[in-house]
Amino acid sequence: MSAGGAPDPLPDALRFAAEPVPGRLALILRALRRPLQALSLLLTRLSGYRLRAAQRYIALTGAHHQLDWPADRVPPGELPAALAAAGIELIEADAGGAVRLASEGPAIVLLSARGQQIAAGASAAIAAAFADPDLHALYGDAVFRPSSRGPWLPLLRPAFDRDDLRSVDYLGPVIALRRASLLGANPIVGAAALDLTLGVAARFGPAAVRHLPRILSFGELEGGGEGRQASRHARLKAVERDLARAGEGGTHLVLEDHGVIRLARPLPEPRPLVSLIVPTRDRLDLLRPCIESLRRRTDWPAKEILICDNGSRDPATLAYFRALEADGAARVVACPGPFNFAAINNRVAAEARGRLLAFINNDVEAEAPDWLERMVGEALRPEIGAVGARLIDGEGRIQHGGIVLGTGGLVTHGHRHFPGAAAGYLGALRATRSVSAVTAACLVVETRKFFRVEGFDASTFAIDFNDVDLCLRLNAIGLRTLYVGGAVLHHRESASRRPSPESAARHRGEVEALKQRWGPLLAQDPHYHPGFDPNLSTHLRLRRGWTGLEPAEPR
Structure with a gap:
């Protein structure tokens, strides 16, 4: 439902736009529930630290999309002559979602949903991108509204x-394809762009499909009600076809909340052993x-629990250890010395015996309960390295939705402080997708892959950023990092750690080390759009001054 209670008219990927936003009074009341933090926020703002105050305000009241696009910034439409001059044929889907592809015609086919207008300058940008002979499919950005009276x-x-x-x-409403790459294609009605794009990626490789971070179209978009059900059915058929092409026919598709398609991958029998590794020092209130x-x-x-005991002294904790070991429920491994998470x-x-480490x-x-099954199914894929989960904090908000580089000054957790039940921007919180890194608060990786990169770097990143560094090193050898939005756990972040001057100094050193080792990647996360403001929670608002019409290179 939309904020006003009317049926949500949007396609699944765009339903973030219908999520209710609390009013100003509700936000103020939330802040007043934690008066000390509210006072700290006020003092920060009065001291002139506006960005820091904005970050603390979001942490205090929660994050919500603030993405309204001013109507006077909606670009003008492209002239038909510009499309023809660029060697582009515009093909609009019919009312049933079918497209008609001819074998002859201009070199570039631009598929469009009904009611969309091509943005001025898009033809030239598309034609320039297709000068690269290795490009076979190109999609860009758009400005949309759900109705003629809704916000852009x-x-x-x-x-x-x-x-x-x-x-x-997340494709559409327009996508450009090289006509020669589509010969013999029979696109699925209702999911033509999805089907054709996945087919291009299967035939020519994923690098043949690229995103142009520029607005290519604008218009009204609808896809709710009966149209949404038809679209979901067509999407399932397109993904089934893609799995068959990839030789993954044994994968079972499950349509989940918010229209997210889960790929339930076949698992080996017997199930591989997973070693669950939990570091602690006392804190039985958390550990139990x-x-x-x-x-x-x-x-x-098939799981074993290994507790890394970093010098616990509390009698109740030690008694719990003895009880676990007596029951054969866990092994306690003594890890004395100063706390070094890595x-x-x-x-x-x-010392773990598992094929996988968690x-x-x-x-x-x-x-x-199925969180580990979902993560293991992805971690066993040969091309995947680390796998992370959706973590919810103690207030029911998103604590982790993947790690985004170059945001919040260095790195931040995706969709931090958004409502825990949110779908996320373009369904990002519920999807299984590639990210640059995931938190080690819940990270699954095959043991052999972990030791292939020599594990965590304990000398450089004892406490912070060891997970980011691990993922980036796995990425560097061709093992992608995945976030699995359907694997859900709760996390009271750093509840077991206490700040100190020493920890602050250590953190500063690890910040500098991360910058030195991974500086170029920290400038712009390859999985994150450059049009978003990098200073606040991800996907919250647009970068100041960004118009969407700046010259851009396909990525």
Whole structure:
């Protein structure tokens, strides 16, 4: 439902636009529930630290999309003569979603949903991109509104990601394809762009499909009600066809909430052993709920729990350790010395017997019982390295939705502080998709892949950024990092750590080390759109001054 209670008319990927936004009074009341933090926010703002104050305000009240596009910034339409001059044929889908492709005609075919207008300058930008002979499909950004009286909103798309596209159809409303690449194609009615794009990627490789971070079209978009059900059915057929092309016919498709398609991959029998590694020092109040959730709310038959004991002294904690070991429920591995998250995880990983490692913080609790099954199914893929989960904080908000580089000053968690039940921008919170990194608060990786890059870098990143660094090193050897939005756990971040001057100094050193090692990547995350403001929670608002019409290169 939309904020006004009317039926949501939007396609699945765009339903973020219908999520209700609290009014100003509701936000003020939220802030007043935590008066000390509200006072700190006020003092920060009065001291002139506007950006820091904005960040604290979002942390205090929660994040919501602030993406309204001014009507006077909607670009003018392209002249038909410009399309013809650029060697582009515009083909609009009919009322049933079918497109008619001729074998002869201009070199570039521009498929369009009904009611869309091509933005001025788009023809030249598309033609310039197709000067690269290795490009076979190109999609861009758009400005849309759900009705003639609704606000305009931007559609800023991610770089091409086959996993994401199988989960959520983020393409359209227009996409350009090389005609010669479509010969003999019989696109699925209602999902032609999705079907053709996946087919191009299968035939020519994923680099043949690229995203142009520029507005190519504008118009009204609808796809709710009966149209949404028809679209979902067509999407399922397109993904089934793509799986068959890839030799993955044994994968079962499940249509989940928000129209997200889950690929339930076949798992080996017997199930491989997973070693669940949990570091702790006392804090039984956190550890017991964590361990019990792994024992009783995790539907995976082959698992071992290893607790990294970093010098626990509390008698109740030690008694709990003894009880677990007596029951054969867990192994406790002594890891004495100063707390070094990376080192103690490496040490226990070396003693693990599992084919896969699952690193779990002691302040994390399983919620959905199938979280590990979902993550293992992805981690076993030969091309995948680290796999992360959707984490919900103690207030029911998003704590982790993948890690985005170059935001918040360095790196941040995607959709941080958004409502925990939100679908995310273009369904990003619910999808399975490529990201640059995921948090080690819940990270699954095959053991052999972990040790192929020599595990966490304990000498450089003892506490912070060891997960980011691990993922980037896995990425560098060709093993992609995946975020699995259907794997859901709770995380009370850093509840077991206490700040100190020493920890602040150590953190500053690790910040500098991350910049030195991965500086170029930190400038712009390849999976994140450059049009978003990099300073606040991701996907929250647009970068100041960004028009969507700046010259851009396909990515």
